[in-house]
Amino acid sequence: MLNRRHILLGSAATVGALSVPAVLRAQSGPIRIGLITTLSGPGQVYGQYIKDGAELSVARINSEGGVNGQQIELVVRDDKNSPDSALAAYRELTGSGIKLIAQGTFTANVLATLPLLKDDGVTSLVVGSSALSVTHENFTPNMFRLGYSAPMCFGGYGHLMAERFPEINKWALVRSDVQALADITNYFASGLVKKAEADGRKLELQEPILVPYNGADFRNQISQVSNSGADGLFNCLQGADAISYYKQARSFQLDKRFKLLCDSANELTVAKALGKNMLESTWSWTAWYPQAMKDNPSSDALHKAYTELRNDPYPNWYVGVSHDCIATIAEGIKATQSIEAADLIPAIENLSFQGATGNVTFRKEDHAFAGDLTYIRFGRSDTTETGWEVFETVHMAGAEFLEPATPGQKL
Amino acid sequence: MSSSVAERHSGREQALTLSQINRVLFVAAAVIIAAMPYLTNSGLLYLVGTTLILAVYSVGWNFLFSWAGLASFGSGGLFCIGAYVSAVALRAGWEQYFLLVIVVATLAGAAVAFLVGFVALRRTSGIFLAILTLSLAELLRHTLMHTRWLGSEDGLPNITRPTVSFIFFELNLKSGPAYYWFICAFAVVMLGICWWLSHGPLGRRLQAVRYDIERASFVGIDVHRNRLLAFVISGAVAACAGAVYAPWAQIVTPELSGMIRSTQPILFTLLGGLHSFWGPVVGAFAFMGIDYATRTLIGIQEIITGGILLGVILVFRGGIVGSWNALLARIFPGRGEQ
């Protein structure tokens, strides 16, 4: 049983006298979790993954008998990729008595709701959003980020590349002209440099080449890249931009000009779109690559369910992360028997369980995700039907790459 | 002669009766809007508050469009300027001077509108002006996205709602309902000002310009100056709305200067009723209603919104206000024309 007194008190205090029906619902009905994500406009494709992952997670929990005997109900709302709509959705959900929220994808939409969590007594799990501000200057204890901070994820990436490929000393960087990708590129570069310096090598890093965001033609920049004379290349573009870029780069035979190609975080999206014309070989970060998580039943179950749902054996990493968001909330409630933020927050702080993406655990100070990192290398293949295959997978512990915790302050 | 006087007389009587019905509706709507915090949850309250702000913003746009006959596609840029001025000031801790901040933001919007209008209105009009303003707003958006101290593309979050200090008392606007009522007051003031401007001598001059630009200049109206004035007023209203919006949303992003924000008033105005003062307000609430009603229909929302819009335009040519008045005239034929 849930702690009934808490629910009554909490709801009455914030929602006021008119919310009586909501309280009644909370007592008798299922535990309601709100999901706010991008389901229209740019970014909709990611929002759809998040919705799928969350829904599959709820379905699994409910089929296993729910949390402490109570079923979970997911209430999904579209943030239309605007802070405005994210706020409207958030307020509608909390106004109807919902205390548990999962939210993604883009940082601005997450930043819109963060300041409200504490007063509303809401516990929020953030999917994705690598920006530092979420766990630093805009930190609020009611939020946990099950996304990867840029320093951990891409600093670790740079570290791995410098470690694995000590012979590559000249690097070129390409990124879209937006700030979030500038941060990612910078952390990758600093990860590279730090590791190389620790090994006593000096790297030559070129100034990042900028390409227009949501652009139509990248050939000018591609030509600049292929004439850079570097051996290693880090490509930091997103979604459709990335695919168009690789596609237009094909006639330049970009993959032959560089000894090492690193994609930021598009993982198999690129391969799935390019098919037989995939690059020879590239690395990418991913949060969830189920094929490499064979001893993880949670991952296997989700993978199976997703493949049945979408007929796609290569789910995007967002599916895994959003699945784990719901799982985290469920685990927290299991541990504390309450959905009140006051009880749930310490419970989640102390959690450590195996989710689909690996070990799920948070740093206590700033609630940053401190789980595992996964990097994959994949490329063109003549033997597979898809035209590409994944060559290798690297797992690393993420905690050591986490930036220092400075909750409430800028790093 | 006498028959025309009679016609005139009955015409006025009809207008009075119908406008009485509308007045009752208007008062009822105003009461419901004012009582919103008691009637609904914070989600709908937030939406209604936002819609009120956008309604004021759209009325400002419509002042330029339906009165001066100029279509700007870049009003989002001015809204954005107001919002950023307000956001920066509040984050810097000047919350007790919030009213002053709004004034400054409004002036900033007016100043930018003046600069743009001074150059652009002499040279362009019609669709060229529309695209020019659209490009300027896009330019602003790109600039904001590249400005690190304004938060780049993630914008400025955590904007505190202010406690406004007057000389004798303090007004705490931190809570949702309190700020909501502040928005209501703001809407009343701004709509009042806009109504006054539209229906006064300036409004008459501008309409004259819109109806016949050459004739207007041959009755001694300085066309350029009056258009510029309308451009500046519209810009000031947009920036003012933006300044009030920032603490309501508590976050501002460069997307405020995007095409969606700039095309909103156009949609509202056309949906609500062209060349009508209250058209944009009605349109804004109608649009909000459609949006809210379809919020759970994820995936097909676009098709439904598009379908409704299309239906409205094809069936109700005069927009909602025009069709409503026509409907009233038909329902009460006795009070209508002879």
Place this chain on the structure above:
Amino acid sequence: MLFTLINSLTLGMAVFLVAAGLTLIFGIMRILNFAHGAFFMLGAYLTSTMVQDMPGSVWILIGTALVAGVIVGLFGLAVQHFVLSKLDGIDEHFMLIATYAVMLMTVGGIKSVWGLEFHSVDPPPGLDLGVDIFGTFVPSFSLFIICAGGVVFLILDYVIHRSWAGKLAVAIARDNWTTNLMGVNGPLGTKIVVAASFALAGLAGGLLLPNQTLSPALGDTFLLMAFITIVIGGLGNIRGAFVAALIIAVIDGLNTYFLPSFPGVIIYVGMVACLLLWPNGILGESRL
């Protein structure tokens, strides 16, 4: 430098392909068609369904793009018949909102039919690599786009300014009423031009398909650029659109060359400057 120019020309011609239909429909109906980007996208999706991952040859690509153009043109006829013709004679801004609504529905329809996932179609064999011109490496697909843009321009220019059909269309655009009096079926003429405009959107979608990534946001990428093009060139003026596309290419090239840290921004500055210098577009507004 030559390379930058050729690449920018590629962008310019790609934009022209999209802008051509947009300026055509403006010429005859005086509307900015917001749905144009969506129909461009529809053309690309239709083509991708027909050619799957890779068109077998250049001619198959062109052929399927033409088929897609025809299908999109039929959609355009439907839009003209059920929506635009019903709004004839009332405030032109209603057309604007109507095309906006059509855009919403088209994008929604595309999403429900083709889904949200990114798709990619490769250039046909022969166009997937590059050639050497004066010691500069040039991707062959760039040349294909440049040629396609040039050919489409020449055909349009011939049809509009030289041929009987074009003169008729110009007459309709100038004075529909008188043309009707003279025994010419104006509404039919309008229908044909509108269908042609939509068909051009679809054709552009098909031709540019191997160059871009298919996603429901594809329409937005080009729409604003196409708007800018037809405005700089002079609304409704096909030659103007062509010249403006070249100007955009040059501006973009200079942008890449001299100001690489702000990609894609100078176009807006250039556009503002152009409008202030030539308030009615470089070649002036034209009814077709």
Place this chain on the structure above:
Amino acid sequence: MSILELSGIEKSYGPIKVLHGINATVEEGEVFAIIGPNGAGKTTLFKVMTGESYANAGTVRFDGRDVTFEPPHLRTRAGVGRTFQVARVFNPLTAIGNVIVAIEARKKAQNRDDNPWWAVKPSASTREEALHLLEGVSLAGKANFAATDLSHGDRKRLELAITLAGRPRILMMDEPTAGMSPGDREQVSLLIERIMKPEAEGGLSADGRKLTVVMTEHDMSVIFGLASRILVMNQGELIALGTVDEIRNNPQVREVYLGTEDQTLEIVA
């Protein structure tokens, strides 16, 4: 005293020269008519005088002041009123609304706004003046009709009222009787005669000043009935300028009209 002075006016549209150095002066209080066959350049000269387009060379002086490049609204404020060949009024406004706009524009330009700054409705004196003007052009009964609903003749009258609302010193009328029946033309002639009288005598001319009229016209009976002097143009050149009698007897004018307009010849003869 001359109120309007044209010296050396030249105007070209592209390569085509339309006006070849026109010199003329208009005296205060006279009715000055400009005639000439179609394409003679009357309308162009008219446009140069009103400010609708500017001369390429030469000067236009109004009341001794150089106004060659002054825009229309400034000339209007200085006392130039103008009507168009096809009456141009503010269609959706009511008749009285049309006149009110014009009166308010004048008052604002003269800084004599008698309305408090916060007032929405036009001041009582403005409304009174507007009604008075409408009465003056016999439109008082249709004050609340939308201008669109007025007949052609009524629209011409309304336009005249709008123009007079600016209290012009010189009234420039481009074919005031164009498209009217003979009966209506006579009415217009009478109206013009009447408005030129000072207010005390039932006319509409302001504060004791003499109203000057400059008009282009095709109907010779209107011209010979009203005009004190006539300027005759042909192919962009002034070929004669003088009193009605002088023009009647000018051989050059006869020649111009002989080959062109038979009907005119009869009247001249």
